[in-house]
Amino acid sequence: MAEMHVELVAVEREIWSGPAASIVARTTEGDIGILPGHAPLLAQLKEGFGAKIIHPDGTETGVAVHGGFLSVTKTKVSILAEDAQLADEIDINAARAAYDVARRHETSVESADLLRARAQLMAVGQQV
Structure with a gap:
């Protein structure tokens, strides 16, 4: 199976x-x-x-991405995010609670808290 090199980088860390x-x-x-x-x-x-x-072995890793860019070149793919978390770094219960609170209290469906919580839940395979 063909592969490519991927880098997922946030402002403060790889x-x-x-x-x-x-x-x-x-x-x-x-x-x-x-x-x-x-x-x-x-x-x-x-x-x-x-x-x-x-991954090359068929396994998948979900990522919550909070803003940024996707760059594809001949040699690599870079996801350059303001912030990002791998699925195994996300506390599902905390993300669900944050999503529910944001849904109840935010007047905009595009609020930062709601978008962040939605991305986290999607990264861990939760329905929103």
Whole structure:
């Protein structure tokens, strides 16, 4: 199976780096799948949605991405986020509670707290 090198970087830290078979993310233009050999691309990630790293062995890692860009070059894919968390770093109960509170108290469906909690829940495979 073909692989590509992926780097997931937030403002304050490198989150993950390694080989992947594919990446799925939501940009401001819609959902996108990246496979090895993809054409060069720079896209803005949509706030409040997760991304998925599919590893060469077929396992998946969910990622909560909070703003940023997806960059594809000949040699690598970079997810450059303002902040991001891997699914195993997310406290599901805390994310669900934050989502519920934001839904009850926020007047905008695009509030930062609501978007952050939604991305976290999507990264761990929870329905929102």
